[in-house]
Amino acid sequence: MQGIPDTIKLFSFAKKELNFSHIYQVKDFPRIKKLLSNIDDEVKVELSFYIENNSIPCIEGVVKLSAVVDCQRCLNEMNLRLSPSFKLGFLKNEQQGKALDSSFEAILSTDEAFLTIEFITDEVLISIPMSPMHSHKCQSYQDKEQIKQEKHNPFAILKHTKLNIKNKE
Numbered sequence: 001m002q003g004i005p006d007t008i009k010l011f012s013f014a015k016k017e018l019n020f021s022h023i024y025q026v027k028d029f030p031r032i033k034k035l036l037s038n039i040d041d042e043v044k045v046e047l048s049f050y051i052e053n054n055s056i057p058c059i060e061g062v063v064k065l066s067a068v069v070d071c072q073r074c075l076n077e078m079n080l081r082l083s084p085s086f087k088l089g090f091l092k093n094e095q096q097g098k099a100l101d102s103s104f105e106a107i108l109s110t111d112e113a114f115l116t117i118e119f120i121t122d123e124v125l126i127s128i129p130m131s132p133m134h135s136h137k138c139q140s141y142q143d144k145e146q147i148k149q150e151k152h153n154p155f156a157i158l159k160h161t162k163l164n165i166k167n168k169e
């Protein structure tokens with residue numbers, strides 16, 4: 001295991017069957033940093049490169065991180081444990097994919113080199129839920145707003161008084 005280079009050289013790494021691991025911080029990933037508030041926390045990455053079927057370069061790996069995001073129900077912070085894992089086969093054409101085991105996610109690409117940070121970012125972003133919410137039943141921020149408004153609305157009190165009078169009649 002060795003640190004991960006800034007640029008992934010797909011064929012060259014795969015031919016050498018290289019394994020890498022590195023501990024980044026959330027702030028090392030500009031696009032992820034914008035979405036999370038725990039930017040100093042660790043992002044553990046492991047990547048393995050190899051050739052499948054004598055011709056298809058593959059990347060297998062896992063990323064582990066905590067993501068502090070806003071709950072979309074109560075708008076308070078919540079902590080998600082993310083561990084996206086992936087097994088990718090890079091194909092030059094669709095024909096090549098027919099020989100690839102179905103456990104691989106096939107990617108059509110002729111790029112020989114790409115930025116490690118961008119590659120990891122894409123895998124992490126897919127794993128963040130579209131509207132994260134607490135697993136417990138937190139109170140919706142919309143309900144909270146409504147209660148606040150009723151308290152400040154003098155007519156809300158009138159309504160209750162009216163009802164009381166009606167009951168007395």
Ligand SMILES: [Zn+2]
Pocket residue numbers: 071072073074075076133134138139
């Ligand atoms: Zn919540």
